[in-house]
Amino acid sequence: MRYLKNKLIIENIPISNIAKKFGTPSYCYSFNKLKQNINFFKKSFKSFSPLICFAIKSNTNINIIKEIKKFGFGADVVSMGELMMALKAGIIPRKIVFSGVGKTTSEISYAIDKKILLINAESLSEIKEINRIAKSKNKRIKIGVRLNPNTDAKTLSQISTGKKENKFGVNKNTLYEIINYCKNSKNIDLKCLSVHIGSQILDHKPYEKMLKAVSQILNKTNHKFEFIDLGGGMGITYTDKNKKLNYKKYNTAILKFLRKHKVKIIFEPGRSIIGDTGTLVSKIIYIKDSGSKKFIILDAAMNDLMRPALYGAFHKTLPVTKSNKISKKPYEFVGPICESTDKFVTLKKFQALKEKDLIAICDVGAYGMSLSSNYNLRPKPVEILINGSKIKVIRKRQKHEDII
Numbered sequence: 001m002r003y004l005k006n007k008l009i010i011e012n013i014p015i016s017n018i019a020k021k022f023g024t025p026s027y028c029y030s031f032n033k034l035k036q037n038i039n040f041f042k043k044s045f046k047s048f049s050p051l052i053c054f055a056i057k058s059n060t061n062i063n064i065i066k067e068i069k070k071f072g073f074g075a076d077v078v079s080m081g082e083l084m085m086a087l088k089a090g091i092i093p094r095k096i097v098f099s100g101v102g103k104t105t106s107e108i109s110y111a112i113d114k115k116i117l118l119i120n121a122e123s124l125s126e127i128k129e130i131n132r133i134a135k136s137k138n139k140r141i142k143i144g145v146r147l148n149p150n151t152d153a154k155t156l157s158q159i160s161t162g163k164k165e166n167k168f169g170v171n172k173n174t175l176y177e178i179i180n181y182c183k184n185s186k187n188i189d190l191k192c193l194s195v196h197i198g199s200q201i202l203d204h205k206p207y208e209k210m211l212k213a214v215s216q217i218l219n220k221t222n223h224k225f226e227f228i229d230l231g232g233g234m235g236i237t238y239t240d241k242n243k244k245l246n247y248k249k250y251n252t253a254i255l256k257f258l259r260k261h262k263v264k265i266i267f268e269p270g271r272s273i274i275g276d277t278g279t280l281v282s283k284i285i286y287i288k289d290s291g292s293k294k295f296i297i298l299d300a301a302m303n304d305l306m307r308p309a310l311y312g313a314f315h316k317t318l319p320v321t322k323s324n325k326i327s328k329k330p331y332e333f334v335g336p337i338c339e340s341t342d343k344f345v346t347l348k349k350f351q352a353l354k355e356k357d358l359i360a361i362c363d364v365g366a367y368g369m370s371l372s373s374n375y376n377l378r379p380k381p382v383e384i385l386i387n388g389s390k391i392k393v394i395r396k397r398q399k400h401e402d403i404i
């Protein structure tokens with residue numbers, strides 16, 4: 001995305017054309033950015049050819065998943081719905097891992113029937129349940145166990161998952177107990193140790209610490225794991241202030257780890273693959289002057305993009321047509337929903353805007369549409385994939401009839 005003659009374009013398409021043709025709010029994705037992210041990720045870790053499982057929860061659009069699949073990716077799913085979606089998109093079961101702290105009996109049963117690569121369990125109770133179901137089906141099931149390595153990912157507290165106070169995974173002692181339990185079971189085969197310490201991680205050091213913790217545990221137990229699933233969490237630059245994650249150093253740390261432990265690595269990236277490919281295009285409905293600031297009331301709201309309301313997340317916001325007139329007052333970009341948290345960002349300095357102008361909210365490809373809802377009975381936006389000069393609607397805008 002860039003400006004060409006003061007007009008914001010995605011690949012070769014001016015955003016204003018999309019708004020005119022498909023209306024607003026709309027989610028637009030750049031195919032070539034997606035391709036670039038995938039190739040960068042693969043290249044960064046190519047020396048040990050990991051299995052890369054796209055975290056479906058970050059973007060559940062079937063056409064996006066189909067594109068990602070073409071690059072050889074598998075899927076990381078966290079519910080039966082996501083497992084069904086991954087299969088429907090054509091991802092082969094041998095490349096699917098199933099994570100999550102609360103898998104139900106029917107979800108486990110479905111995953112077993114579909115013969116996926118691994119069910120990554122997160123408690124002893126879950127393992128016992130998998131064992132019970134596998135036994136009833138007279139099958140031997142490959143599973144993983146998710147370790148909580150008690151590592152601070154140094155990210156937003158709401159998206160940290162690898163500290164002992166988080167609900168995810170099991171601690172060391174429980175892990176040893178689980179290894180023993182599995183040894184005595186004919187129906188479960190403990191193949192994988194998984195870790196996922198959080199999301200939007202920009203510092204490689206938490207990953208190094210996590211690898212150290214995993215290494216120590218592998219040294220202590222003589223259980224032979226075939227896979228180590230390192231999860232995802234690689235961060236992207238939402239603001240120019242964010243420094244980039246150093247993939248070289250992460251790769252180096254993994255290579256060091258692999259010299260001691262002969263295992264196959266699995267990754268589960270979501271945000272780093274799809275996050276910066278997406279833009280939410282919105283139109284200004286009204287501008288309201290409140291004295292000290294102006295409210296820019298958009299036709300997009302927290303139901304379309306929940307991250308700011310949910311985590312206080314920041315998304316770069318740009319005018320679709322650039323001018324050099326500067327506003328005299330700070331702008332607060334808000335949606336029309338009856339919640340005070342229905343606000344995207346407050347900016348002290350921005351170009352002067354008027355009603356009906358278009359706004360682009362950047363880097364919304366991950367946890368944007370997938371977290372959207374019909375709150376206030378608002379239909380969900382259209383999703384569009386742009387490839388060069390080609391535009392493809394990859395999910396139609398919902399209609400009121402669909403939801404009423």
Ligand SMILES: *Cc1c(COP(=O)(O)O)cnc(C)c1O
Nearest residue numbers: 055099199232233268269270271
């Ligand atoms: C959410 C999640 C991911 C993906 O995280 P990103 O930060 O989007 O890369 C990977 N693994 C598990 C278990 C998750 O819950």
